[in-house]
Amino acid sequence: MLRDPTLTINELVSKGLAAEGFDDFRPAHGTIGQHIADEGSRITELAELAQMSKPAIVYLVNDLEQLGYVERVPDPADGRAKLVRMTERGVRAQRAGREIVVRIERDWAELIGREDFDTMIDLLGRLHEALWPDGGESPR
Amino acid sequence: MLRDPTLTINELVSKGLAAEGFDDFRPAHGTIGQHIADEGSRITELAELAQMSKPAIVYLVNDLEQLGYVERVPDPADGRAKLVRMTERGVRAQRAGREIVVRIERDWAELIGREDFDTMIDLLGRLHEALWPDGGESPR
């Protein structure tokens, strides 16, 4: 019951983006897009948020950089670090992706009723909050 | 909110099984264990239920057969087909897995309250039912 909707959202977003000209954007890239901050995020930071290893993030960021969705800039605060930041194209894709999610939520809300849907989201949020308090810090 | 719990359940079940002597059972194998019928299921059938390609199922069933969790028997009703059936070890693992899931549900229910948890499950079920009516048939 959790798994199917998760996969379907990913799939729908991917297809929706493809239809809007972002056809080189793969589902796994969404992990980055979801967590990246507007001012840019460090690799380590993204790894923590996505609960993935750093090499996995590097792999995805390499892809996204190659495809022109993100760029690496040196972090002025730390010579070792780099900030991964959305390019203009990346921002457009991110916006499009969020719109698609909103549309899916609207569609699904109609299926079981807006009120019940909101309740469900709220409860899922509470469970998530209970399992990963706030920022969410579990090293992997 | 959907993705994290999904992954966590998989991970916890895997670890729990490992602790009970089924340490060669990998998360992906769960896809089979979840859908296989007591009398045995065909490869094609499993592919439909899991919404995966046939080769992917064959790959997993090969693994599970090698590890002694399932066995292939000829389907008396169709000479081309084979039934994938749980072995004794498979049944034990399946039971253990279900117990672990029950335990996780109990733990999580405590986090947000049993009543709200039940409501959430019910709503998720309704959404799932609305998206994949009953048997669930979407070819891939």
Next chain:
DNA sequence: ACTATCTAGTTCGATCATCTAACGATTCCA
């Protein structure tokens, strides 16, 4: 009854996403 077509499972080859281990560069601290 024969052939053409369809279906069940499999093999092959490729690809994607992910991991652990090891490494150079930089920063931090005692």
Next chain:
DNA sequence: TGGAATCGTTAGATGATCGAACTAGATAGT
């Protein structure tokens, strides 16, 4: 100022998945 921790990366491996092409068996149309 020198040793330990941290940041990103590379290298190498593996798991899970797919599509295309194949074989053996079933089925339907003539």
